[in-house]
Amino acid sequence: MTTTTAPATSEPGSHIGLSEAFTDAMVITRRGIVRILRLPQLLVFATIQPVMFLLLFNFVFGGALGETLPPVANGEYINWLMPGLLVQIVTFGAGQTATGLTEDLSSGVIDRFRSLPMARSAVLAGRTLADLLRNAFVITLMLVVAVLIGFRWQASFAGFLGGVALALGFAFSLSWLMASLGLKIKNPEAVQSAIFIPVFPFVFASSVFVPTDTFPTWLQAFADHQPVTVVANAIRGLMLGVGALPAGQTVTGQVWLAVAWIVGLLAIFAPLAVRLYRRAVI
Template sequence: MSSVGMAVADGLVVTKRNLLKIRRVPDVLVFSTLSPIMFVLLFTYIFGSAIPLPGVDYVDFLMAGIFAQTVVFGSSFTGTSLAEDMTKGLIDRFRSLPMARSAVLVGRTFADVGINVVSMVVMVITGLLVGWRINGTVLEALAGFGLLLLFAYSVSWLMALIGLSVRSPEVFNNASFIVIFPITFIANTFVPTNNFPTVLKVVAEWNPISALVQAVRELWGNTSPQLPPPDVWPLQHPVLYSGLWMLGLLLVFVPLSIRKYQRVAAR
């Protein structure tokens, strides 16, 4: 078997281990699904009536943003788990096994995709119950979900590097929150950016989260011709802009994370 084949096979074994770990500690999955449910209900029933949008129900506008926020926060499980594994000495045990060095990271990031899929299923059910509907075709709907998962997967490699660089899961949680919270709120996730202050508006328009949300809204048919059309390139070509960010994140942080893991494992 080639080295790439061995890395994939070993990575799938580690993925299974991480998913089985969730079954033994179901609290992780429970709280990762309760948070998006809470956001959907709070924003729909508390803020929805105060945010009128011409031609589209607020819940339809909202759901793409909630999905994007949820999967990006879900990608942080990679960093938390790696930081925890280092404090418990599990990395040393992996080092003694005849396995590809990249398998630990591949398995961890693949497991996060599984967690995000479960969270998305719960969110779909919640959204349908509060009135959200997808107005695109089945293929467009699947493309929207696929884009969300791919974006989250690329972000998980950034989280892997941060998780391998900190001393404890608590430090990682604080560091990742400082990164994720602003980029998911200074965007078009919950409200249009038209009335943002000038500086924040520019940041939001070029924020990759805004492009991701815009792409998903268009694929799901959750937009309206009555809304002001985007006037900046990233939001005019949101799928392409999101794809460029995903490719850039993977090209930069996959090798950096693997190199960092090799240094950590060699200590």
């Protein structure tokens, strides 16, 4: 839409302090959580699908792949798979931030919110926070199932927790990317196809399921440098130890690289999403 409306960059006299902004964000977070809990299709998507992926990939590929993995996997595919699958699951689920926002846009809910004396940041902060909590829940559930079918971290418990934190951080930064996409595209159906298609090459052409060294060179070049691989490697390094990483990589180096991706995505997409929200005229 080519409106000439200037973004409301500064709103003198908005009278909204930090604590009010926090309360508003909490109200919207609660709304987001209620939505996830009460809409069966969201809850199914959030819980059954990841567990299904975990079980299918492990039992279908595990037997064939177990022997070929680096020794740190201890011959168990689940040990290799689980750290990568955390990244896969948060990447697949991130689109929910976008679809939820487009639904709010087209149903007029965003208009109502924008007419209320609430903090402008609250709708986006609340939505992304609710999605972060959803991810935390899904990851916990997956880890429980993974441990039941044999997953054990091979490095330290602290490393394991660090890996979970990285997965959540990546999920949060993707939420803001998806929020920007949703606010830009606006149409709920269009946004779904816009997200779903690019997600596949990022997740599959990565180190999530297998080491990338058997990929053709051209694909390996992409796979080794894209964020899903970077974050998956960092989590794997933290959970399994340096032996899980391609030659020449260090755990610290991968973690810093993953953090750089997370911070970079946030630095670009959080301000962009806020800007798009302010001028989201539909």
